Amino acid sequence: MANTTLTSAIPAINADAMLEHWQGHRRLTRKMIETFPENELFTHSVAGMRPFAGLVMEMLRIAAGGIHGIVGGNWNAHKRFSWYGENDTPPATKKELLEAWDEVTAELDANWPKITEERFQEQLHAFGNESWAGPAYSIIQYFVDNEIHHRGQGYVYLRSLGITPPGFWERW
């Protein structure tokens, strides 16, 4: 997480725009899940890396636990997915994965307005880990960046299957 020293108070991105940016990326990731063939979603790998469903599970754990931690400090508040996965009931089909995705989409929308102006700037430890320190906004940026990073790897997986991925700009 960034340890930014803030010297300029010019606002650049507000709370609504930040959520829209995240959800736009999540809509694209959803298209990626849909684009993968059912079997390859859970099995196809390049260079020994995790299959795309495994990367998606990481995104789900981060978003589901993350929003509750950002809002109220309880990083294990999500009923289904936890950071370490100990309580996970991982989706086993594309349909189940998409349903879980949509559940978390709704939870982000419902909880986002609870983040106060002060909270965005508050120093937090993501998932309670001392090494993952930074202002709340930078932790959220990390969540989104992590999704873009792993989804980019999914693009290579699809290309290696001879399948054209959705355009990077398709955030609707």
Added chain:
Amino acid sequence: MANTTLTSAIPAINADAMLEHWQGHRRLTRKMIETFPENELFTHSVAGMRPFAGLVMEMLRIAAGGIHGIVGGNWNAHKRFSWYGENDTPPATKKELLEAWDEVTAELDANWPKITEERFQEQLHAFGNESWAGPAYSIIQYFVDNEIHHRGQGYVYLRSLGITPPGFWERW
């Protein structure tokens, strides 16, 4: 680019934090360039995709032209790199690529403070393209996201070469 309707005025990320986020990602991408073997940087491909140096050239064109366009509306103001590459003198070695990267790093730092509070919210067309419309902040987000996306693909390239990439959190 996002076409966000702003309904909440809560500021979440300010101008300095946004630059620090971008430059942090650029430091990680620089580590990736350094990590690639000289030859494979320009030749290695997975699934027929561009070699990492080709992806890095796209990042350089976007950042170099982009910062001038964001500041003053002239997307072709960069002396060396243009969006369509017609004036490019592409770096041919890792050393030249890193030098070009560092030049653009300094240009971002030098020009960023010229972006006014109003400009961040102004509707622009990135690189003059009618299809790439959005408030300036969302265009900058797209630039950074595009770098994360393609760099994530570079991670797969390195893994396929049996090389461990730098940690995704290494933004220093």
